[in-house]
Amino acid sequence: MTQFMDEIEEILKPLVLTNQQLGEIEALLLQSFNEGLRKDTNPVAPVKMFPTFVRDVPDGKEKYAEGKYMALDLGGTNFRVLLLELNGDKFHLDSEVYAVPEIIMHGTGEQLFDHIASCISDFMKQRKVIQYRIPLGFTFSFPCKQEGLTSARLTQWTKGFKCTGVEGEDVVQLLRDAIDKRPDIDVDVMAVVNDTTGTLMSCALKNRECRVGLIIGTGTNACYMETLENVELFSEDFPDVNQVVVNTELGAFGDNKVLNFIRTNWDEEVDTTSLNRGKQLFEKMISGMYLGETVRCILVDLCQKKLLFNGQPSDKLMTPKAFQTAYVSAVESDKEDDYNMTRQVMSAIDHRAATLLDCDVVKMVCKRVSTRAAHLVSAAVATILNKMKRPHTTIGVDGSVYKFHPHFHDLMVAKISELVDQNYTFNLMLSEDGSGRGAALVAAVATKQEHRRKVSLEQMGLYVPPRDGVNRKNSRLELDELVAKINRTNINIT
Numbered sequence: 421m422t423q424f425m426d427e428i429e430e431i432l433k434p435l436v437l438t439n440q441q442l443g444e445i446e447a448l449l450l451q452s453f454n455e456g457l458r459k460d461t462n463p464v465a466p467v468k469m470f471p472t473f474v475r476d477v478p479d480g481k482e483k484y485a486e487g488k489y490m491a492l493d494l495g496g497t498n499f500r501v502l503l504l505e506l507n508g509d510k511f512h513l514d515s516e517v518y519a520v521p522e523i524i525m526h527g528t529g530e531q532l533f534d535h536i537a538s539c540i541s542d543f544m545k546q547r548k549v550i551q552y553r554i555p556l557g558f559t560f561s562f563p564c565k566q567e568g569l570t571s572a573r574l575t576q577w578t579k580g581f582k583c584t585g586v587e588g589e590d591v592v593q594l595l596r597d598a599i600d601k602r603p604d605i606d607v608d609v610m611a612v613v614n615d616t617t618g619t620l621m622s623c624a625l626k627n628r629e630c631r632v633g634l635i636i637g638t639g640t641n642a643c644y645m646e647t648l649e650n651v652e653l654f655s656e657d658f659p660d661v662n663q664v665v666v667n668t669e670l671g672a673f674g675d676n677k678v679l680n681f682i683r684t685n686w687d688e689e690v691d692t693t694s695l696n697r698g699k700q701l702f703e704k705m706i707s708g709m710y711l712g713e714t715v716r717c718i719l720v721d722l723c724q725k726k727l728l729f730n731g732q733p734s735d736k737l738m739t740p741k742a743f744q745t746a747y748v749s750a751v752e753s754d755k756e757d758d759y760n761m762t763r764q765v766m767s768a769i770d771h772r773a774a775t776l777l778d779c780d781v782v783k784m785v786c787k788r789v790s791t792r793a794a795h796l797v798s799a800a801v802a803t804i805l806n807k808m809k810r811p812h813t814t815i816g817v818d819g820s821v822y823k824f825h826p827h828f829h830d831l832m833v834a835k836i837s838e839l840v841d842q843n844y845t846f847n848l849m850l851s852e853d854g855s856g857r858g859a860a861l862v863a864a865v866a867t868k869q870e871h872r873r874k875v876s877l878e879q880m881g882l883y884v885p886p887r888d889g890v891n892r893k894n895s896r897l898e899l900d901e902l903v904a905k906i907n908r909t910n911i912n913i914t
């Protein structure tokens with residue numbers, strides 16, 4: 421039996437990364453970061469290092485304009501609408517999850533944004549706020565080139581989305597167009613942020629040392645605070661502030677083949693059947709959209725080698741995506757000689773007759789795949805910490821894999837500690853609903869800034885304020901145009 425398990429270990433060996441390999445990965449990632457940051461190499465660099473227009477983290481002293489704010493969160497498995505009410509030091513968050521059917525995820529951009537607008541309308545009716553014009557923060561968790569706080573051009577879809585007519589377009593404009601088609605709702609899109617930025621902002625509100633936002637969910641990505649002189653693509657002139665949050669889009673690390681020395685045939689198989697072949701290769705070894713599928717490919721391979729399930733995979737196991745990433749977390753929550761969850765997963769994939777040995781093999785495959793993911797993401801975090809050179813940094817983390825996998829956090833803490841320069845310390849902080857809450861916060865700050873701008877416009881005789889905050893679609897466009905002309909949208913939370 422040990423001989424049999426040794427044979428399995430040998431087959432799974434390519435999934436075990438040594439610290440030397442992780443060190444090589446760190447060096448390559450740092451090189452990719454630098455290529456993304458430099459103007460001459462950025463066009464061909466796979467890791468795009470998009471500057472956001474967020475220039476500081478909250479210091480806890482700022483006063484947000486009191487009132488209601490909304491946030492939209494699009495990018496994971498579900499779409500969410502949130503309502504945040506700020507009242508002095510108190511705030512109240514209310515949210516609703518809406519499904520985005522696959523037919524919409526793969527349909528036209530117009531259908532997608534019409535669906536979003538209809539969810540906003542439904543939510544505002546339910547919460548009885550439809551009569552108001554509410555400032556809104558939009559968390560759009562895909563790679564975007566930002567041209568301002570309210571402008572984000574999608575460079576390419578990632579994860580499960582593939583809507584036509586959106587790549588190359590400004591998603592805030594598409595959202596506004598969809599909202600403008602509806603007579604019943606009126607919202608003010610004040611900011612668009614990536615989920616990593618939202619996570620960084622909401623964690624920084626509670627922890628002053630937070631400078632990195634990390635997502636390990638359906639997709640994987642990180643943002644961090646970078647000094648301006650390293651960001652050649654950011655030309656905004658803001659003399660007092662010498663830093664900007666950079667959305668790395670590190671999920672695309674390896675798209676230029678530099679990671680081929682660690683990629684396995686199973687990774688190749690997962691990539692071949694994905695929506696975006698050859699893209700997001702680092703993400704495909706780490707995130708929730710792919711971990712379960714990687715495990716499934718390995719299990720099928722072991723069946724074909726007659727080392728599992730008596731060599732006979734069920735139809736279910738042969739079905740792409742049938743082994744969910746949640747099953748990986750479930751299997752690994754069983755202790756060494758406990759099989760309760762593993763047995764349930766065996767039933768779910770139509771292998772009720774699995775032997776104890778089969779269960780042990782499945783447990784080992786899950787462990788190898790998730791540990792590799794945790795080690796790869798740790799190498800990425802260590803690269804960022806070593807680049808930032810701060811004595812202590814808090815990393816705000818969100819995402820289903822990090823939250824629900826029983827050992828991911830501990831694996832990461834142990835591995836980052838081994839990889840990071842010993843002069844730097846760190847802690848991983850779970851973000852509570854960071855991506856949505858962060859967008860609402862950015863919207864609140866932007867609202868306060870726009871309020872200041874309106875006051876100065878008013879003093880210059882350029883703007884006549886409405887008497888109340890009610891739904892008034894026509895006045896908004898004029899103001900937007902005027903404000904855009906006079907002031908390029910920027911944000912500086914201090």
Ligand code: GLC
Binds near residue numbers: 495561637640
């Ligand atoms: C994908 C997206 C990225 C997002 C990440 C986590 O990598 O491209 O923008 O932050 O998923 O949701």
